Structure formats: C-alpha cells, structure tokens
Amino acid sequence: MSHEKNQELIKKLHECAAACNHCFDACLKEEDVKMMAECIRLDRECADICSYLEHALARNTPFASELASVCAKICEACGNECKKHDHEHCQKCADACFKCAEACKSVA
Amino acid sequence: MSHEKNQELIKKLHECAAACNHCFDACLKEEDVKMMAECIRLDRECADICSYLEHALARNTPFASELASVCAKICEACGNECKKHDHEHCQKCADACFKCAEACKSVA
Amino acid sequence: MSHEKNQELIKKLHECAAACNHCFDACLKEEDVKMMAECIRLDRECADICSYLEHALARNTPFASELASVCAKICEACGNECKKHDHEHCQKCADACFKCAEACKSVA
Amino acid sequence: MSHEKNQELIKKLHECAAACNHCFDACLKEEDVKMMAECIRLDRECADICSYLEHALARNTPFASELASVCAKICEACGNECKKHDHEHCQKCADACFKCAEACKSVA
Numbered sequence: 001m002s003h004e005k006n007q008e009l010i011k012k013l014h015e016c017a018a019a020c021n022h023c024f025d026a027c028l029k030e031e032d033v034k035m036m037a038e039c040i041r042l043d044r045e046c047a048d049i050c051s052y053l054e055h056a057l058a059r060n061t062p063f064a065s066e067l068a069s070v071c072a073k074i075c076e077a078c079g080n081e082c083k084k085h086d087h088e089h090c091q092k093c094a095d096a097c098f099k100c101a102e103a104c105k106s107v108a
Numbered sequence: 109m110s111h112e113k114n115q116e117l118i119k120k121l122h123e124c125a126a127a128c129n130h131c132f133d134a135c136l137k138e139e140d141v142k143m144m145a146e147c148i149r150l151d152r153e154c155a156d157i158c159s160y161l162e163h164a165l166a167r168n169t170p171f172a173s174e175l176a177s178v179c180a181k182i183c184e185a186c187g188n189e190c191k192k193h194d195h196e197h198c199q200k201c202a203d204a205c206f207k208c209a210e211a212c213k214s215v216a
Numbered sequence: 217m218s219h220e221k222n223q224e225l226i227k228k229l230h231e232c233a234a235a236c237n238h239c240f241d242a243c244l245k246e247e248d249v250k251m252m253a254e255c256i257r258l259d260r261e262c263a264d265i266c267s268y269l270e271h272a273l274a275r276n277t278p279f280a281s282e283l284a285s286v287c288a289k290i291c292e293a294c295g296n297e298c299k300k301h302d303h304e305h306c307q308k309c310a311d312a313c314f315k316c317a318e319a320c321k322s323v324a
Numbered sequence: 325m326s327h328e329k330n331q332e333l334i335k336k337l338h339e340c341a342a343a344c345n346h347c348f349d350a351c352l353k354e355e356d357v358k359m360m361a362e363c364i365r366l367d368r369e370c371a372d373i374c375s376y377l378e379h380a381l382a383r384n385t386p387f388a389s390e391l392a393s394v395c396a397k398i399c400e401a402c403g404n405e406c407k408k409h410d411h412e413h414c415q416k417c418a419d420a421c422f423k424c425a426e427a428c429k430s431v432a
Contacts, residue, residue, distance in 0.1 A: 001262060014230065021274035028149055033142040041136055042154060045385055046338045051271050052376060058237035061369055063398055077386065122338065143431035155276055159379050160268055165370060166345035167259055171290055178282045185278065244365055249359040257352055260368060 006057045009068070009103045013054035016075060016100035020047035023082065023093035030087065039081050039090060046078035046097060053104075065108055072104035114165045117130040117211045124183060124208035128155035131190065131201035134190070138195065147189050147198060154186035154205060161212075175214055180212035222273045225284070225319045229270035229281035232291060232316035239298065239309035246303065255306060262294035262313060266280050269320075281324055288320035330381045333392070333427045334362065337378040337391035338348035340399060347417035354411065363405050363414060368400035370421060377428075389432055396428035 024043035079097030132151035187205030295313030347426030
C-alpha cells in the first residue's frame with residue numbers, strides 16, 4: 001500500500017482527528033462538562049491514534065493494516081459516544097469517526 | 109548535549125508526563141468535572157509536550173534547547189493550574205510540573 | 217486564535233508533515249543513504265513537530281504562538297538540508313518546509 | 325487494568341522507546357548507513373508506538389489490550405531487524421524490543 005494509494009484514508013484520518021480535537025475543546029467549554037467526560041476522554045484517544053496513523057501512512061509504515069484495525073475500533077467507540085450527545089460538535093465528530101472507521105476497515 | 113547527559117531531564121519529563129496523564133484521567137472521574145476543565149486541558153498539553161521532548165532527546169534532536177524552552181512554559185502553566193486544586197492527583201501533578209520546568213530551564 | 221482562523225496554518229503544517237514523512241521514506245530507499253542521513257534525521261523532527269502543532273491547534277492549545285515559533289525553526293533547518301539534494305522528494309519537501317515556516321512565523 | 329497495575333509494562337515500553345530512539349540516532353551515524361536503512365525505519369516505528377502506548381496507559385486508555393497487541397508485533401519486527409546487526413546499539417535495542425514484546429503480549 002503506497003503513500004499515493006492511501007490518500008483517501010489519510011484524508012479521513014485527518015478529518016477525524018480534526019473533528020475529535022475540535023470536539024475535545026468544545027466539550028471542555030460546555031455548561032455540563034461532567035456529562036461530556038467520556039466524550040472528552042475518547043476524543044483524545046481517537047484524535048491521537050488517527051493522527052498517529054495518518055503520519056505513519058505518510059512515511060509508508062510496514063504496519064498499516066494492524067494499525068488501521070486498532071484505529072477502526074477506537075473511531076467506532078468514539079463515534080458511538082459522540083452520537084449520544086446533541087451538540088453540533090459531537091454530531092459532526094460522530095460522523096467523521098464513522099467515516100474514518102469505514103476507511104480504516106477497508107485497509108485493515 | 110548527548111543522550112547520556114540528558115538522563116536527568118528525561119527522567120523529569122517522564123515523571124511529569126506520567127503525572128499529567130494520571131491527573132487527566134483522575135480529573136475526568138471527579139464529581140465536579142467542570143471545575144477541572146482547565147486542568148484537563150493543560151494536563152493533555154503538558155503530557156504531550158513532555159512525552160514529545162523526552163523522546164526527541166532520546167534520539168538526540170538538534171532542537172533540544174528550543175523545545176525545552178517551550179516545554180518549561182507549558183509545565184509552569186499546567187503546574188499553576190493544578191496547584192489550585194486540593195485533589196492529591198493535582199498536587200502531585202503540580203509538583204512534577206514544577207520540577208520538570210526547572211529541569212527544562214537548565215537545558216533551554 | 218480560534219480553530220477556524222488557524223485553517224491556513226493547519227493546512228501548511230499538514231502538507232509539510234506529509235512531505236517530510238514522504239521524504240523520510242524516499243531517502244531510506246535512495247542508493248546513497250549515507251548522504252541522506254541528516255535529511256532523514258531532520259525529516260523526522262520536522263514531520264513530528266508539524267504534526268504535533270497541527271493537532272494542538274485543532275484542540276485550541278493555549279500555546280500556539282510558542283509552539284509555532286519552535287516549529288518555524290525546525291521547518292527552516294529541514295528545508296535548508298533538503299534544498300541541498302537534487303532528489304524530487306527533497307526539493308518538494310524543502311518547498312513545503314519553507315512555506316510552513318512562513319505560516320508559523322505569521323502566528324508566532 | 326489500572327494505572328498502577330501497568331507499571332511493569334510502562335517500564336518496558338519506556339526502555340524500548342529509549343533504546344529504539346538511541347539506535348535510530350546511532351544508525352544514522354554509522355559508516356554504512358545503507359545497511360541500516362531498515363533498522364532506522366523500524367526504530368522510528370517502534371519508538372513511536374511504544375511511546376504512544378506508554379502514555380496511553382498512563383491516562384488509563386480503554387484500548388490497552390488492542391494497542392498492546394499491535395505494539396507487540398512492531399516490537400518483534402524491530403527486534404528481529406536489530407538482531408541482524410552487530411553494533412552494540414542494535415543488540416541492546418533488540419533485547420529491549422523482545423522484552424517489551426513479551427510484556428505487551430501479557431496484556432494484549
């Protein structure tokens with residue numbers, strides 16, 4: 001799987017990491033932060049692994065498939081948590097997570 | 109500045125990152141999460157830059173001084189926020205942050 | 217500096233990290249790897265700090281200015297090294313590094 | 325799996341990341357860099373995933389098992405490559421990688 005071939009997955013990972021980091025920031029500013037605690041936690045996990053995989057793919061890591069498999073699970077867990085909350089940042093984040101999970105699975 | 113000479117700073121960075129990550133986790137489990145929002149945010153920033161610098165030093169980065177200077181500022185900001193809170197994890201984190209800031213400054 | 221306002225810098229950081237990671241991979245496959253040793257080293261440093269800052273900006277880090285200042289220096293060092301080599305991946309990487317350094321300076 | 329229980333794995337991850345980063349630096353300074361190209365590549369992958377997992381464990385990530393499973397594979401691949409080379413940094417790195425892979429497997 002070459003750098004060039006991975007462009008679609010790299011794009012989804014990038015969008016997912018950005019959405020998760022934005023959601024992390026927005027959750028910390030919400031009125032009821034306690035309700036968002038699990039979202040905050042998973043936003044960080046998901047942003048970090050997506051960012052990690054994005055850059056590992058760009059350097060042609062030999063472990064793309066194994067990392068994409070873990071990343072898909074983390075994206076799904078984060079998407080499922082975000083989906084529970086009505087905030088626009090959570091709904092957008094859930095959407096980015098599920099799209100990224102699909103892209104990861106196609107590589108895993 | 110060689111890998112060997114940096115062992116003391118590497119140790120402080122490692123302890124600070126661990127304390128910040130532990131504090132991040134513990135803050136998210138507190139009764140009043142809203143009060144901890146800034147602590148949660150800074151714990152993440154501080155853990156991430158300390159971890160970054162720790163491993164950059166281990167690979168003999170040419171940018172040790174510049175990175176240590178930024179790291180010192182982030183450690184101080186996190187320590188100042190943590191110090192405000194009575195939770196044991198916050199007090200321990202503040203202590204680790206201030207010690208790491210000192211170690212960073214001696215290199216910066 | 218909000219998440220929205222940073223889109224231009226985030227884009228440059230993303231392009232620079234991708235170029236550096238691609239150059240890292242390509243340098244390791246060159247016939248004369250020894251000549252590329254410093255390029256390989258700086259590609260890693262530059263990719264990692266750009267990726268770090270990109271995602272720190274996405275989560276609205278309070279340390280955007282300090283981190284951008286360090287990042288500008290690392291991008292310039294990597295760009296100066298890459299510029300010495302005629303390989304297309306090095307020339308493209310140098311270009312991305314210099315553009316990113318400029319974007320970083322406008323924020324620092 | 326709590327932060328406290330993971331101390332042994334965290335220690336192995338830390339030692340492995342440090343050994344890989346040191347080996348990365350040392351390989352780039354070897355006379356025959358071309359022979360070390362795959363070692364340089366895998367040192368980076370292994371250092372980065374070990375550092376990632378170390379800090380994810382410190383913040384009590386819900387994905388410890390999945391991440392440890394990937395990390396074990398990357399550590400083994402890096403250890404197998406390093407073992408081929410007689411340099412002391414490579415032999416030490418191989419040793420740290422295999423110990424870390426074992427610790428990862430006990431959690432995965």
